[in-house]
Amino acid sequence: MVDNTNGQTPVDHNSLRLSKPKSTAAGIPAVVSSGLHSMKKMGPIKTIKTLKMVNQKAGFDCPGCAWPDPEHRSAFEFCENGAKAVADEAMRANVDRSFFAKYSVEELSKKSDYWLNSQGRIAEPMYLKKGETNYQPISWSDAFSLMSSKLNSLDSPNRAVFYTSGRTSNEAAFLYQAFVRMFGTNNLPDCSNMCHESSGKALIPTIGIGKGTVTLEDFNHADTILVIGQNPGTNHPRMLTALRDAKLNGSTIIHINPLPETGLVRFKHPQDYIKLNFKSTRLADIHVPIRIGGDAALFQAINNIIINKKKLNQHFIDENTSGFSEYVKSLESIEWQRTCRDTGLDRELIEKIADICANSKSIISCWAMGLTQHKNGVAVIQEVVNLHLLGGHIGRTGAGLCPVRGHSNVQGNRTVGIWEAPSDSFTEKMELGLKHTMPRKHGLDVVNAIRAMENNQVDFLFCLGGNFISATPDTIRTSNAVSNLSMSVHVSTKLNRSHLVQSSEMIILPCLGRTEIDVQASGPQFVTVENSMGIVHTSQGQLSPASNKLKSESWIVAELAANTMPDLPIDFRKLVQNYDDIRALIADCVSGFENYNQKVRQDNGFYLPNPPRDDCKFETHNQLANFSINSLPNVDIEDNQFVMMTIRSHDQYNTTIYGLDDRYRGIKGNRRVVLMNPDDMLELKLKTRDVVDITSHHNDSAIESKHWIVIPYKIPKRNVAAYFPEANELVPLDSTADISNTPTSKWIICTISGQNSTSEEE
Numbered sequence: 110m111v112d113n114t115n116g117q118t119p120v121d122h123n124s125l126r127l128s129k130p131k132s133t134a135a136g137i138p139a140v141v142s143s144g145l146h147s148m149k150k151m152g153p154i155k156t157i158k159t160l161k162m163v164n165q166k167a168g169f170d171c172p173g174c175a176w177p178d179p180e181h182r183s184a185f186e187f188c189e190n191g192a193k194a195v196a197d198e199a200m201r202a203n204v205d206r207s208f209f210a211k212y213s214v215e216e217l218s219k220k221s222d223y224w225l226n227s228q229g230r231i232a233e234p235m236y237l238k239k240g241e242t243n244y245q246p247i248s249w250s251d252a253f254s255l256m257s258s259k260l261n262s263l264d265s266p267n268r269a270v271f272y273t274s275g276r277t278s279n280e281a282a283f284l285y286q287a288f289v290r291m292f293g294t295n296n297l298p299d300c301s302n303m304c305h306e307s308s309g310k311a312l313i314p315t316i317g318i319g320k321g322t323v324t325l326e327d328f329n330h331a332d333t334i335l336v337i338g339q340n341p342g343t344n345h346p347r348m349l350t351a352l353r354d355a356k357l358n359g360s361t362i363i364h365i366n367p368l369p370e371t372g373l374v375r376f377k378h379p380q381d382y383i384k385l386n387f388k389s390t391r392l393a394d395i396h397v398p399i400r401i402g403g404d405a406a407l408f409q410a411i412n413n414i415i416i417n418k419k420k421l422n423q424h425f426i427d428e429n430t431s432g433f434s435e436y437v438k439s440l441e442s443i444e445w446q447r448t449c450r451d452t453g454l455d456r457e458l459i460e461k462i463a464d465i466c467a468n469s470k471s472i473i474s475c476w477a478m479g480l481t482q483h484k485n486g487v488a489v490i491q492e493v494v495n496l497h498l499l500g501g502h503i504g505r506t507g508a509g510l511c512p513v514r515g516h517s518n519v520q521g522n523r524t525v526g527i528w529e530a531p532s533d534s535f536t537e538k539m540e541l542g543l544k545h546t547m548p549r550k551h552g553l554d555v556v557n558a559i560r561a562m563e564n565n566q567v568d569f570l571f572c573l574g575g576n577f578i579s580a581t582p583d584t585i586r587t588s589n590a591v592s593n594l595s596m597s598v599h600v601s602t603k604l605n606r607s608h609l610v611q612s613s614e615m616i617i618l619p620c621l622g623r624t625e626i627d628v629q630a631s632g633p634q635f636v637t638v639e640n641s642m643g644i645v646h647t648s649q650g651q652l653s654p655a656s657n658k659l660k661s662e663s664w665i666v667a668e669l670a671a672n673t674m675p676d677l678p679i680d681f682r683k684l685v686q687n688y689d690d691i692r693a694l695i696a697d698c699v700s701g702f703e704n705y706n707q708k709v710r711q712d713n714g715f716y717l718p719n720p721p722r723d724d725c726k727f728e729t730h731n732q733l734a735n736f737s738i739n740s741l742p743n744v745d746i747e748d749n750q751f752v753m754m755t756i757r758s759h760d761q762y763n764t765t766i767y768g769l770d771d772r773y774r775g776i777k778g779n780r781r782v783v784l785m786n787p788d789d790m791l792e793l794k795l796k797t798r799d800v801v802d803i804t805s806h807h808n809d810s811a812i813e814s815k816h817w818i819v820i821p822y823k824i825p826k827r828n829v830a831a832y833f834p835e836a837n838e839l840v841p842l843d844s845t846a847d848i849s850n851t852p853t854s855k856w857i858i859c860t861i862s863g864q865n866s867t868s869e870e871e
């Protein structure tokens with residue numbers, strides 16, 4: 110029905126069911142939901158066997174999120190959504206040559222994301238020749254010959270782009286960036302560019318490290334925990350356990366979010382049922398229903414109140430920081446009228462939160478995409494940092510900054526070199542370790558890579574995991590850019606839309622997942638990953654691979670390197686025979702990994718050095734933590750406009766759609782919905798389930814997307830929400846955050862029109 114050759118998600122005509130949003134997260138429904146998903150995909154025996162290995166010392170790291178494991182683990186150390194991620198990977202390998210013979214690329218592109226994912230694991234390498242309609246099988250060696258001759262035929266190494274999604278192990282990621290840089294380019298865009306890039310860019314100049322500064326234990330000692338722009342009930346369910354424990358230890362939890370996300374209302378730990386404890390815990394003491402984009406105004410106001418009340422840690426400020434008096438001066442012009450308008454909040458509530466912060470001995474601030482994916486993503490995070498510097502809430506027990514990472518090893522990937530803009534000192538150490546020169550010129554990030562493809566400056570795209578088409582913004586524009594490529598290669602576990610938007614030649618390389626046994630010449634291997642709190646630990650797959658044609662990511666990267674550059678000083682093929690050898694090389698090339706092989710074998714792994722956390726030291730240009738002064742963003746919109754945020758539902762992992770239900774929000778069966786404030790609906794004369802068209806506006810350009818079902822929801826006026834990836838087609842490629850260049854997926858100015866009556870059954 111819809112022309113889908115450009116990678117758009119087809120319109121969803123399934124019937125929509127609505128119910129009241131839930132008030133308690135997890136509990137029995139979570140156990141049932143994860144159980145059902147797992148049983149359906151794996152059967153009962155494999156389900157129990159598999160789930161017992163998640164996040165255990167000798168098991169595999171959950172491919173779900175990057176939340177750390179407690180030191181004393183229970184037998185079932187996973188959450189509902191982790192169980193779904195595991196079950197999804199443990200599916201049978203039905204996507205093989207007969208599958209691709211049956212369905213042409215054109216036919217597959219008409220299928221929903223849910224359907225594509227539910228077909229099972231990809232079984233063997235596949236090749237789509239120029240002009241052909243269907244993928245055909247190809248041998249591993251022929252695939253490498255095609256790729257290496259393409260790479261060697263390029264006019265410049267910079268005409269190749271190497272994307273990474275954050276599930277890749279440290280070992281594979283390290284080998285990959287080593288090869289890419291020795292090949293001669295820093296074109297290493299990654300999912301981080303669309304995720305926590307703003308956090309890194311905000312933290313490096315202010316505290317000297319682009320990572321968080323707390324440990325899990327700190328949660329037990331925090332007076333106040335701010336959860337800002339984050340939906341942990343769905344995206345980091347195991348964080349709820351940490352919040353519950355903090356709560357039981359007396360902390361106050363403040364949830365700053367346009368939506369009253371269920372995960373932060375009440376929580377029931379599924380494991381408590383085993384102990385016959387049926388009570389749930391209230392989590393957030395205060396929900397702050399901020400307008401989308403109002404956080405900078407909120408934090409400046411809070412900081413100003415704290416300064417005016419003189420509730421400062423003057424000793425910390427004097428000893429450890431720079432820029433305090435300039436910052437104080439910069440806040441003098443704050444006006445309540447603007448604060449209340451930008452935030453949509455009453456003065457009273459803001460004063461109450463400021464009061465709590467001012468009187469807290471130790472604050473932890475957690476944040477995710479609700480802050481990073483904004484035009485002022487970097488600046489707003491720096492405003493949170495300012496709050497911490499005023500009270501010295503950093504570098505001591507129970508206090509600190511906690512950017513909550515997404516993909517399970519996205520932080521580790523960065524640490525070992527997946528970055529288009531490495532520092533000179535990083536590159537120098539890498540060169541010494543690898544005994545090979547590397548380019549200094551910074552490469553392309555995600556958005557600039559798409560622009561370069563659009564301008565025919567790139568011929569070759571290699572994706573180590575991920576779903577480039579559906580994760581990036583501006584779907585139609587990006588699809589057109591990608592179709593300019595002469596070759597694109599996807600190392601994947603599951604079928605996704607990126608396999609269906611045609612470049613001249615396409616290759617799919619199926620790889621082992623985190624859960625599967627990885628045997629190389631020296632025997633079974635484990636890999637290593639870094640969680641959101643800087644702990645590096647092992648992960649060892651335990652399940653038989655879904656197909657005997659799957660290869661490990663490290664092996665794939667090594668073969669790519671060996672085929673493309675046979676004369677390198679490093680024997681990539683030898684390195685993958687025993688991953689200890691890769692780790693030994695990482696120890697030589699990356700700071701903090703000395704004695705890697707020994708340290709990572711300790712129970713619970715090891716912490717990477719973190720000067721602010723460990724010693725209250727700040728390795729910035731002036732060796733001090735820096736206050737930052739940022740002007741407020743203009744969040745005014747015109748009378749007929751709305752601000753849209755694109756969010757995740759409960760049954761998805763990024764672009765992988767496990768199911769069609771968003772259980773906590775009470776939205777089931779159909780994902781092509783737009784959540785609106787009931788007063789706005791009245792004004793636009795819209796009823797529940799009416800169908801509308803949405804147009805996004807950026808500078809002078811507009812993008813239209815048809816057929817969205819309206820749902821009334823508790824969301825601030827003039828704010829709307831829709832699900833990612835369906836709504837990506839509305840995110841303009843050129844609307845990006847200052848400094849980090851992250852697409853503003855939570856700030857899309859749009860108009861809504863073309864209402865007609867319900868057509869969900871059509």
Ligand SMILES: Nc1nc2c(c(=O)[nH]1)N[C@H]1C(S)=C(S)[C@@H](COP(=O)(O)OP(=O)(O)OC[C@H]3O[C@@H](n4cnc5c(=O)[nH]c(N)nc54)[C@H](O)[C@@H]3O)O[C@H]1N2
Nearest residue numbers: 190338339340344401402477478479515516757761762763
């Ligand atoms: N099950 C599951 N787990 C996941 C993922 C998944 O898709 N599924 N994805 C993983 C990845 S890669 C990531 S990055 C994380 C993402 O984790 P989150 O960042 O929690 O994910 P989002 O759904 O993007 O939610 C952002 C939240 O920010 C709020 N928000 C939006 N705009 C604003 C704003 O202007 N101000 C404030 N204060 N809040 C705002 C939204 O209402 C929403 O609750 O989760 C990871 N874990």
Ligand SMILES: Nc1nc2c(c(=O)[nH]1)N[C@H]1C(S)=C(S)[C@@H](COP(=O)(O)OP(=O)(O)OC[C@H]3O[C@@H](n4cnc5c(=O)[nH]c(N)nc54)[C@H](O)[C@@H]3O)O[C@H]1N2
Nearest residue numbers: 274304574575576580600601602603605755763764833854
């Ligand atoms: N509008 C909008 N856009 C967004 C966001 C948003 O909030 N709103 N969020 C952004 C964020 S935070 C992120 S992190 C990106 C996510 O961007 P990506 O990381 O590119 O996307 P994923 O959906 O996580 O990738 C899913 C695919 O990864 C492959 N895969 C899964 N496991 C493995 C594995 O172990 N190895 C390999 N090689 N492949 C594997 C499967 O084939 C699957 O189809 O999207 C970004 N895009």
Ligand SMILES: [Mo]
Nearest residue numbers: 304305515516
């Ligand atoms: Mo992410």
